[in-house]
Amino acid sequence: MRLAVPWPSPARRSCANAKLIVIPEFNYVGWLAKEVAAAIYGHSKAKIIAGPHVYGGQSMPVELIVDEVESALTGKRSTNVPLSQIMGEDETDPAALDHFMRNI
Numbered sequence: 001m002r003l004a005v006p007w008p009s010p011a012r013r014s015c016a017n018a019k020l021i022v023i024p025e026f027n028y029v030g031w032l033a034k035e036v037a038a039a040i041y042g043h044s045k046a047k048i049i050a051g052p053h054v055y056g057g058q059s060m061p062v063e064l065i066v067d068e069v070e071s072a073l074t075g076k077r078s079t080n081v082p083l084s085q086i087m088g089e090d091e092t093d094p095a096a097l098d099h100f101m102r103n104i
Helices: 009-015 031-040 062-074 094-102
Strands: 020-025 047-053
Touching (some): 020 062, 031 047, 047 062
16 A cells, blocks of 8 residues: 555545454554554544554564454454563563574
8 A cells, every 4th residue: 555645535435434454564663553543533433453563674474464353353362472472471481482582
């Protein structure tokens, strides 16, 4: 998709009946998601998911996008990454976390 600012009316109309908009981004901040949210404000009641995010030259596997859509639709957390490997969780094994971070 090409970004045109201000957003053209056809782009806004195409989002009017959407229930979910997932915006994969190749940056940490999520600029495109912010632009989309601002542009369709008042024109759509869609839930906007800013992510998944990859940056630093990483590629984005399709599985990340599918997982983000499934998580948004079901409300369940991802099961692709074991909870013990998510930073901030209580019982994190440092060796397992190090292995995980080196292999993503």
